[in-house]
Amino acid sequence: MTVDARRNPRVERFLARRGGRIGIWTLAILGTLAAWAPFLANDRPYVLVAADRGSLERARDELAPLAESLARIAHAAEDAGNAASPGARESIADEARGIEARLGVLETATGAAALAELRRALSASRAGSARSADELVTAARTVRDAFADGRLVPPTVRTFPLFASLDALDVFCALLPLAGLAAWSLRRRLGLGRALLVACGSAVALAAIVGIFAEKAPFAAPGALKAAVARGVLQVDQAWFPPIPFGYAETNLAEAWRPPTWLPAGRLDAEGRSPSTRDVSAPSAGRPAARYGEPAIESSWRHVLGTDALGRDVAARTLWGGRISLTIGVLAALLLSAIGALLGAAAGFLGGVADTLVSRTIEVVLCFPAFFLVLCAIAWTDPDVVPVPFAIVLVIAAVGWTSTARLVRAESLRVAASDHVLAARALGLHPARVLVRHVLPNAIGPALVAFGFAAGGAIGVESSLAFLGLGAQVPLPSWGGLVGEARGADQAWAWIAPGMLVFLAVLAWVLVAEAAREALDPRAAVEPSP
Amino acid sequence: MSAPLVVLRGLAASVPTSAGRVRAVESVDLQLERGEALALVGESGSGKTLTALSIAALAPPGVQYTGSVAFDGREMLTAPRAELERVRGRRIGTLYQETAGALDPLLRVADQIGEPARRHLGLDAPAAFARARELLARLAVPDPDRAARAFPHELSGGMRQRAALALALVADPDLLVLDEPTSALDPASTAVVLAHVAAERARRGLAVLLVTHDLGLVADHADRVAVMYAGRIVEEGPARGVLARPAHPYTLGLLRSLPARSRRGEKLAAIHGSPPPIAARPSGCAFRTRCPLAREICAASNPRLEAVGTDRRAACFASEEVPAP
């Protein structure tokens, strides 16, 4: 048997197990779906070629108020006799920027000529004269009135609304699956750990770059783009929407509680009610209309998982919901493993008072109904002090570290008594150094197994919390919250899928942990007979 | 003369390892007559325990046997489980190497010893208990009444060994398989155990299969001896003959490494090297890498177990040249 130095036998053994492979794959798929949720379910198109009349009109309408507010500041500054005070200058600059931005929009549509006077007045007023600020107001009103008859012809431009709406965190999440893939293919060359480090590092760097240079998003509001098309202020030449063209927060009350559209129950009657609305005396909001970019109202593909109480697409919400659930699971497990590993290793290695203290604490913590403690802590956390997701992570870690600590303690007791550690101590190495260099790496195996179980457990706990209504904030969905919002037997479509994903995620983590345990635990392998 | 009690024909045993299944025992042919004591000798890993356990088809987990094992004319490897259960304990008693954990910690000693008696001999609970107590007394257990009522952890190691022997013998089996009975035992207990086995042989013709690496025991307690190396029998014959004049260099090596036989002041003559791992046995004769008499043919083919003289067999191309110990 040859031993490849870059092949970690434990990793290979882990991968040899079907459960572990299935678990890893499931997690990878769930994670990728969650990370790419913005690209899969979004109310903004990837590419939009359109003429935006709305922004022109808004620019025109807002010129006068902006000019007036600039005038007001200028007058105030003059009255106070300190036109050069930094505060006033900043305010003036602010207003001027606003005016300029609107001038820019108007100029692209109409040519500079009509706005020349306004520009002149603006530069004059920026010079600081109060009278020119008044002139600016007059000029702005003139422009507004001049364009009142709809002479505005917006140019057709190509934009990328979906990409523009991403922030650095979104980009980082989206890059993570790619980073994972890269790390996996580089693992032979660099070793798994280093490959992961490199891949994630580049993802962070890329995301940071995007975060710094990203432009501000047009159509930031949910459904704003579709509404603009409906009002006729946005004339679209071409738009490519994601496969699920619904935002997770995009409501459509006319379609509230619509069952999956591929079911007979999801069809609509003449007045726009779905058969699920059994009481025909209930008023109908009218036959709903498909908004721009959405599948036809009768299409089986319109809402594959139905809609919720506000007519939001359950499929979109379920996709986005994974972001919170999976992240919290991993973060909480990381934190509790770190706490547990440190305390457990300290207890096992240092012994004495440290051991007694940790062991007693574990005993006490074990006696508490952990889930209830988490409930208390979350229910009472002021979200202004600690954001809810962080609170959940912290609290799960605070009550969940014990099993890791016990495992690591037992393992490090064993390791601490082993020869090379004794030798290291005999050489006079500092105990902390021995702990970090010798005990921890050896005791990390059980901690890794516990990590898998903890991640699954944390997802379960987070989902239960959200189910009880103590989870994430409106309008962010999380799987447990989706189940809790719907929960009735009549709206089973709205909670079966998210609940199933909680189940799958927990199961995947458990499978991974189980496979890891078998891969790490030499006793699990069949020993050859004497 | 009646048919032999045990006949092994082409027995092979494969064990799973991380590199797949490998053969730990290969084509073993062996006979054991009624009332006879056969010693199976070899180093650790030579396959002797697997061979011995095959008689009652007591394969450790994962081990697979092929070939044929006939006990009293019945094929054991393919026998239905119910038949095996009737033979085990009743016809074949087994005493394993490690006896520290051989008894269930939750049951009283006599209850456990009495269990096979109740199962096979149809005794009721008091009768089984009495039989167990009596057997303990015969095995020179001090205060047998207390020992009978004790839990295993309350007995010393020697007492536990005797209790385990009692467990193997309680249903009067025809064959006793002793797997390294002395490896973890004080001399006093060893003596008692072996004396009792000898007494049983004398009393009712108990056949014994003694698995050991201690050639010293063989001389005193076995009629015949079979030497195993790397999963094969390399030499077989009457105990006296083999010990006096080995026909295989490996047997010679074993004999020479006996402390009792080496002369005072002389360097202990051991076999060079260590047995090859099961998965990486050399081609040809497995012993050739350690053999002082190795030659070219040894690498080319594996010598077969062939008759040497009247009642002996050896598997060596150089069996004639093996010197006396």
Next chain:
Amino acid sequence: MRPRLPALLAWTLCAAAALAHPQAPAGLGFPPTDSFHPDRQAGPDGALPPLPEPTWGGTITIHTENLPRHLNLALASSAYARRILSNTHAWLERYDPRTLRREPEIATSVDVDDLLTRNDSEPRELIGRVEDAGPDWLVRSASGDQRVPKAATASVAKGTVLTFHLGAGWTWHDGHPFDADDVIFSWSIYQNPDVKCDDRRWQHQKIRSATKLDARTVRFVYAEQYFHARVTVGDMFLLPRHLYDPTDPDHERYDPEFHAARRAKDPQWKPGPKDVADCVNDNPRNRLFVGLGPYRIASWVDDVLEVERAPGWKDDQRAGHFDRIRWRRIPDYGAAFRALAAGEIDFLDAVTTDDYFGSVAASDEFRAKYYLGTHRSQSYWYVGWNTKSPKLADPRVRRALAHLADLESFRVGYYRGLARTMAGPFLPDSPACDPAIRPLAHDVARAEALLAEAGWIDRDGDGIRDRDGVALEIELLVEAKNAPGQAFAAKYQEDLARGGVRLKVQGLDFNTLDERKKKRQFEAVQQGWAMAPEADPEQAWHSRWAPPEKQAGNFVGLADPQVDAIVEAGQEELDFDARQGIWHRLQARLMELQPYLYCYAPLRKFAMLRSVRGFQETAIDPNWDARDLYFAPGTPGTRDRLR
């Protein structure tokens, strides 16, 4: 919406409404009795099938979301306690639940007199009806008319003397007769600082004196003119003195020997206020209350409170039809509906929208046993803006926020039409509400114009309006367990985003939310009010209650001189109709100022056993009366006469 409202207040506050007025209030149009019953639907000819003849007897089990800790309303106000007591207790006066007129219950009649205070010579105070007779005041009273020159008058307080004449033959459930001493005692506990009635003390402390004129006449004198004076006394919670007052010789703890011995030493001795207070605070009768009503409490075990017909109650007309009424507490509405479907309860007055339109309610099995209906309720909810916050101080901004809210589509889509949109602080259909005033229309363009006018324009191009470098981002506090609130917040967030306003929604537990509200640490908060028939708007809107340290109803900090003046005028106006006109002006002004985004008054959805008939919507919480209900003829255990 779960009425977890800091607004049982309204009950507490006003305990009821108007002075007697000649006409029934307008706009109370109730649907006919049993209008939702399947056997009461109009036939092809448009005629309603007749109601079956009432029967008497039987037991009904009514769901209650909660049971109070005890039934002594003086010690703590609870809508749940009031609902039970409305069947087991009686008051001096009551509202007619159909007309909202005051009508006698225990008191056969009430004299409302004015108080004239002279500043020259004896007698200093005159009681009677005071009329303006040119240079003099003309005081008309039973003892004859009297003229007082205006110059000799210190003050004239209209409607401040209330004389109640009690009916004869009222007895407590334990058989003890009821008399004026009970009334005086019931009032006196509010004067005792050790009694734990802080919630209600203030309103009774406006009463200057209470006097027993004879065994069946009591007189209350108010310090100043106040429109709510008569209701306060008429709705005062009556306690049986012989069970609550240790100084009463009929009290079980009254020990004549002990009292005689103490009095022999000190003739002035009697049990102190502390002794009385202890007896009131920890009285075992607070739970198993001995009342005056047609039902008395039979048992109260854990979550089930059962009352039975009290023998010999005076008024056969109002005695109720059931022999026993049982309230069963199930806090969770979904669970309560399942309990109903399982036959555990007969009448559930809190069906959720999902259950109302759900498959269980649509099943034939269910329909065979129950029917569904809706009725109005006395509560509404709103989003309160912190008017002291710089972002929200401008009424134009608040109006813009209202124009951005698409209230109608949420009403139809989420409530499925079973809610009414509010236009101002008064419930639609209440006399105080001006039907001409409409909610602000959903008008994004108008909202954008208002915001731009107020200086909120998106200067930095991030989609959110800003001013002076501050983005127009508002944090809305919602109770985390409040599903409609959360749903509305999600919808409103979207609505506001279209106008360039970012709404951050914060789900909090009730207590944290209440604390933040009290401490004014909020920008917007979602809350509800439960309304009394006519509430005093002072607390909610008068600038007197705006400062944070008051922790009072005006938590939005509204301080508008015009509003203050309207409220004060309304409080002094004793004429019902004239007062409603004043409230209309208040409503109009509040719609201008928009201190709240007025949202919805949801209809309450109920499910009722089909064999129970006689459901009649009323205008008093809980908007129906258990005494109206009866089992259809032929139901086992019923009879066709009361006795």
Next chain:
Amino acid sequence: MVPTLLWITLVVFLAVHAAPGDPASVAEDALAGVPSDVDVEARSARFRAEHLLDAPLWRQYLHFVGPFDLSPDGPTWLGGSGARRWHGLLAFEFGDEWGRPGVAIAPEIARRLRVTVPLSAAALFLAYLVAIPLGAWSALRDGRKRAGVVAGALLFVHALPSFWLALLAILVFGPTGLDLFPVFGLASSATEGAGAWTRALDVLSHAVLPVVVLAAGSLAWLARHVRGSVLQELRSDYVRTALSTGASELEVVRRHALPNALLPVITFLGTVLPALVGGSVVVESVFGIEGIGKYAYEGLLRRDLNVILATTTLSAVLTLVGLFASDLAYALLDPRIRWGSRRDR
């Protein structure tokens, strides 16, 4: 055990009192909507005095634990009337609910324990009933296909979120589905006057779904432990010995491996308890059962510190007692442990 107990009470006490917000203002919930002329300060002061919140924390703690009753009824040497000798935890006395003054917590808890304890016990019993044979069987058939399927199925059950399982159970077996079991409460009032059998049957049919859902949570975990434990025992020497004496596999498992394997599993009884109390929050809310979990949860939503203090301490103490009891059982069942010697956990 006693030091651990004291630790637990102290930790709970401090944790609850460290909760943010002023307890006095927080407890005004029941009296929500303060009318205008009420002296808020005075009422808050009254509340604080009534609930002894003015006393220093350590005295409140002693009051809570028991021996030092600070209330007016306390011992005379603390300035009380001497009417009560014991108080607090020691007397199963937790004072009144804050949200509903006048409602004593102890009888409320006792009432709800009468619901939760049988429910949890039934769930636990069911879990053990299924887990032991299942675990033993899958250990016996370890490495074969069918055992692998069972082990996989156990993982599945382990990963099922209980709230989802409860909803699915209601969907499938409730009135909208097969209509096999009632899905609300633990008894229907319709059978109140009926015979004992009818009532027992009624309670049983109500309890089926909640018990199954509760059991599912611990079942998989338990079965996996049994499996592991039996596997380990099956590798032991005495099993080999027993097999060599002709004992059948079943006999070996029944008489030797299982008893030995179950010894450690018994200890889980103690550790499963808190999970059951925690799990009952979800199950009891979904099924509308007025048990201790729901009580604690409602108290938590009301922020009724007294209720939370009582329920949390109680369940911690219960757990501790459970652990102690399983230690005791271990000692009783395992001959290797003698009386008086503490097993090292």
